[in-house]
Amino acid sequence: MKKSWVKAVKMATILLALTLLLSACGDGSSQATQGANAAEVDSGPVTPGGELVFALGGIVTDDNLDAHKAGNAQNGRVMRSLYDSLVVELPDHSIKPWLATSWEISEDKKSYTFHLRKDVKFHDGTPFNAEAVKFNFDRIKDPATKASSSLNEIGSYVSTDVLDEYTARINFSAPFAPFLSNAAKVDLGFVSPAAVKKYGDKYPQNPVGTGPFKLVKLVPGTEVQFEKNPDYNWAPPTAKHQGPAYLDKLTVKYVPEEATRISVLQSKQVQAADIIPPQNLVALKADNQFRVQETELLQVNFSIYLNPQKAPWNDLKVREAVRAAMDLDAAVKTIYLGTSKQAWSPISPSMLGYTPTVENSWKPDAAKANQLLDDLGWVKGADGIREKDGKKLTIEFIDTQGNREKRLDLMAVLQQQLKQAGVELKVVSLPSGTYSERRLKGDYDLVAASQFSGDPDVLRQIFSTKGPSKKNNLARANDPQLDQWLEDGYLENDPEKRKEVYKKAQEWIIQNVYSIPTYVFQYSLASVQEVNGITFDSPGWPVFYDAWIKK
Amino acid sequence: MIKYILNRIIVSVPVILGSLTLVFIIIHWLPGDPAQMIAGDDAAPERVDFLREQFGLNEPLWKQYLDYLWNSLRGDFGHSFANSQPVLERLVAQLPATLSLAVVSTIFAIVVGVALGVLSAVYRNKALDYVVRVISLLGVSMPKFWLGILLILVFSVHLRLLPAIGNGSFKQLILPSFALGLTGAGMLTRMVRNSVLEVIQEPFVVTLRSKGLTERAVLYRHVLRNALMPAITVLGVLVGEMLAGAVVTETVFSRQGLGKLVVDAINQKDIPVIQAAILITGIFTIIVNLLVDISYSYVDPRVRKAR
Numbered sequence: 001m002k003k004s005w006v007k008a009v010k011m012a013t014i015l016l017a018l019t020l021l022l023s024a025c026g027d028g029s030s031q032a033t034q035g036a037n038a039a040e041v042d043s044g045p046v047t048p049g050g051e052l053v054f055a056l057g058g059i060v061t062d063d064n065l066d067a068h069k070a071g072n073a074q075n076g077r078v079m080r081s082l083y084d085s086l087v088v089e090l091p092d093h094s095i096k097p098w099l100a101t102s103w104e105i106s107e108d109k110k111s112y113t114f115h116l117r118k119d120v121k122f123h124d125g126t127p128f129n130a131e132a133v134k135f136n137f138d139r140i141k142d143p144a145t146k147a148s149s150s151l152n153e154i155g156s157y158v159s160t161d162v163l164d165e166y167t168a169r170i171n172f173s174a175p176f177a178p179f180l181s182n183a184a185k186v187d188l189g190f191v192s193p194a195a196v197k198k199y200g201d202k203y204p205q206n207p208v209g210t211g212p213f214k215l216v217k218l219v220p221g222t223e224v225q226f227e228k229n230p231d232y233n234w235a236p237p238t239a240k241h242q243g244p245a246y247l248d249k250l251t252v253k254y255v256p257e258e259a260t261r262i263s264v265l266q267s268k269q270v271q272a273a274d275i276i277p278p279q280n281l282v283a284l285k286a287d288n289q290f291r292v293q294e295t296e297l298l299q300v301n302f303s304i305y306l307n308p309q310k311a312p313w314n315d316l317k318v319r320e321a322v323r324a325a326m327d328l329d330a331a332v333k334t335i336y337l338g339t340s341k342q343a344w345s346p347i348s349p350s351m352l353g354y355t356p357t358v359e360n361s362w363k364p365d366a367a368k369a370n371q372l373l374d375d376l377g378w379v380k381g382a383d384g385i386r387e388k389d390g391k392k393l394t395i396e397f398i399d400t401q402g403n404r405e406k407r408l409d410l411m412a413v414l415q416q417q418l419k420q421a422g423v424e425l426k427v428v429s430l431p432s433g434t435y436s437e438r439r440l441k442g443d444y445d446l447v448a449a450s451q452f453s454g455d456p457d458v459l460r461q462i463f464s465t466k467g468p469s470k471k472n473n474l475a476r477a478n479d480p481q482l483d484q485w486l487e488d489g490y491l492e493n494d495p496e497k498r499k500e501v502y503k504k505a506q507e508w509i510i511q512n513v514y515s516i517p518t519y520v521f522q523y524s525l526a527s528v529q530e531v532n533g534i535t536f537d538s539p540g541w542p543v544f545y546d547a548w549i550k551k
Numbered sequence: 552m553i554k555y556i557l558n559r560i561i562v563s564v565p566v567i568l569g570s571l572t573l574v575f576i577i578i579h580w581l582p583g584d585p586a587q588m589i590a591g592d593d594a595a596p597e598r599v600d601f602l603r604e605q606f607g608l609n610e611p612l613w614k615q616y617l618d619y620l621w622n623s624l625r626g627d628f629g630h631s632f633a634n635s636q637p638v639l640e641r642l643v644a645q646l647p648a649t650l651s652l653a654v655v656s657t658i659f660a661i662v663v664g665v666a667l668g669v670l671s672a673v674y675r676n677k678a679l680d681y682v683v684r685v686i687s688l689l690g691v692s693m694p695k696f697w698l699g700i701l702l703i704l705v706f707s708v709h710l711r712l713l714p715a716i717g718n719g720s721f722k723q724l725i726l727p728s729f730a731l732g733l734t735g736a737g738m739l740t741r742m743v744r745n746s747v748l749e750v751i752q753e754p755f756v757v758t759l760r761s762k763g764l765t766e767r768a769v770l771y772r773h774v775l776r777n778a779l780m781p782a783i784t785v786l787g788v789l790v791g792e793m794l795a796g797a798v799v800t801e802t803v804f805s806r807q808g809l810g811k812l813v814v815d816a817i818n819q820k821d822i823p824v825i826q827a828a829i830l831i832t833g834i835f836t837i838i839v840n841l842l843v844d845i846s847y848s849y850v851d852p853r854v855r856k857a858r
Binding site for chain 2: 055061062063064071143146148149151152201202204205219220221222223253254255256257259260263264266267269431432433434435436437438439440461467468469470473474
């Protein structure tokens with residue numbers, strides 16, 4: 001009896017050691033390095049059919065698949081397969097027809113007349129027409145809908161006139177330049193009026209659009225199952241084919257834990273996964289069993305906002321000193337391993353109106369930082385932190401998002417750099433309720449955030465006192481000159497003049513250190529080698545319409 | 552016995568009422584305006600006011616409290632602030648996944664915990680004992696998310712035996728139950744080992760042995776029965792944790808679950824969901840503890856007589 005126990009113990013020990021050993025080679029196995037960039041390989045003729053399972057980073061918040069109500073990025077990534085838009089935006093920011101075949105803008109720039117396609121049907125069989133357009137825009141405006149970002153995207157929308165069955169005129173109270181670009185986004189996608197009436201409050205869990213995929217089943221909190229819409233024949237000109245989607249089924253599983261997301265992709269339990277952490281991105285790129293796609297998300301970059309309404313940050317010199325004390329290029333390289341670049345402007349480089357003039361307009365300069373702070377009377381104390389009148393130079397950074405995209409890791413590197421200059425950065429992690437309250441009251445030294453959006457008008461939300469909330473903005477900039485430019489920006493319809501205005505605004509924001517941009521986020525999507533044809537729409541959401549799996 | 556159970560149920564009423572009140576106070580005392588949070592920080596003030604009215608948040612607090620108690624009593628938990636769904640529906644959708652995970656990992660914890668605990672005590676200070684003690688220490692102290700990821704890497708990525716994510720099938724339950732149950736198993740092992748060792752030294756065991764009973768009979772019929780009492784107590788606490796504290800496991804294995812729902816609700820300050828979830832978890836915990844108390848009397852006749 002005793003002997004057999006010894007044996008059992010030996011076995012158990014060996015098993016345990018084996019387990020640890022196996023887990024230790026976890027990363028090694030995927031580092032098969034064999035040549036060319038996977039995405040460039042020619043995959044031969046299209047083989048339609050099959051199911052694609054996509055592991056989504058994050059969850060579709062509140063199981064909400066209502067185009068007008070769901071403002072989160074991950075909701076948008078899923079809804080793009082369900083809903084179509086009036087127009088489509090190309091990477092060069094030109095606007096092309098989609099559900100609208102053509103449109104005219106009135107003399108006073110306040111009305112847009114859209115001529116609609118006549119063959120479009122919602123998944124429930126009801127027709128898409130001018131009445132549906134009116135219903136959708138009125139719905140967003142109606143407070144009872146509780147619309148989210150879509151509300152900002154219709155700007156000063158007043159009403160829609162149904163001119164005939166397939167012609168709709170959309171009226172604004174003032175010119176609203178971002179409108180066509182916004183109309184290309186899924187937030188202004190079209191929901192079926194009949195379905196909204198049928199499901200009422202339960203519509204967000206029973207979405208019906210005109211898109212290439214229709215809902216089969218929504219499993220609360222974990223996954224969404226789609227099947228192809230067999231009647232689909234109204235793909236935008238950006239698509240590579242016409243008719244129904246190639247895939248028979250598309251299943252989106254929410255896998256918020258990044259290690260799990262990578263694991264299910266590597267073991268091919270899913271065919272695609274998004275938001276790949278830098279270390280895995282490097283490994284997957286080198287592995288010919290997988291292909292990696294990256295696209296720049298159009299957005300306000302994750303930026304650092306010192307509170308310019310609170311001493312001592314109200315002094316431009318102090319803000320300059322803080323910026324000079326940070327070496328962002330080094331910090332971004334350290335954390336993102338070269339997969340992301342340093343950002344120079346508040347907006348991402350591919351957005352309309354981005355100006356390269358802000359690039360290298362400041363540089364890390366420890367000597368300058370020290371000089372500025374010395375001159376202002378901030379003297380290093382015994383602990384190496386500067387003091388003035390008994391007050392320490394401490395930046396209280398309030399945060400509620402945690403280490404998404406390794407942001408807190410990045411801040412930790414900056415924290416070390418600031419310490420060298422005698423500035424203390426304190427990270428205060430708060431529950432979102434407390435965060436929201438302190439942020440709205442201005443009770444903080446520093447916040448850091450990003451804001452996705454396809455149009456530079458988003459700067460109004462971040463920097464203008466006349467933004468959507470009409471009372472405060474994230475940057476707490478209270479600058480009439482900047483407010484005016486941002487106002488001009490959304491009233492001006494001529495793209496060239498708009499670019500000019502936004503150039504001035506970006507330069508001004510950087511000069512006044514209202515924002516310290518950090519890195520340009522690359523949205524990454526990795527798939528098994530057999531998956532082809534995943535593309536991205538204008539703000540950077542994945543499009544599965546052209547996707548197919550090689551058999 | 553029935554009288555005892557009825558008594559316990561009556562005593563539970565103030566307990567539930569107390570926890571409802573406590574939750575209400577905490578939620579309303581914590582900073583953050585739910586209407587503002589649902590609307591977003593950049594929303595227009597009119598919109599925030601509109602939502603506040605919709606949610607009934609501009610009613611006086613005492614009225615909100617009474618409404619809440621009355622509605623809970625009627626089983627009406629209202630609608631979620633975040634997505635307007637009936638709260639009960641949202642919770643019920645998560646229950647099968649939560650319960651199956653809790654039940655399987657509890658069974659796992661009991662079987663493994665008791666077996667290893669007894670073995671460890673019987674082979675005290677032998678090699679086996681040391682190995683079990685190290686394993687139970689690991690079980691108690693390993694972070695659940697780390698263990699979860701490790702299990703996925705070994706059994707899902709390398710051996711390709713089990714699926715890593717989702718819920719529904721039994722196969723999908725194995726890894727998360729292991730990850731969640733191991734802590735409990737570790738705690739139970741240590742508990743059972745200690746109490747077996749304690750009981751084994753009691754005079755009645757010496758008597759039994761000198762009566763000529765086999766070692767096996769002494770151990771399983773007498774010692775274990777006495778030693779299980781503290782273990783059962785721990786179990787009552789463990790089940791509560793497995794119901795609502797499974798959030799980490801649920802996240803790593805991308806499962807549905809009450810824990811995840813509650814954490815999301817707290818982050819969004821979705822008051823009706825938080826309140827209902829607390830009520831449900833509270834009721835479950837009370838039921839489990841009642842069962843634990845009842846089971847004492849089956850394991851130990853002394854308890855039965857005392858009543």
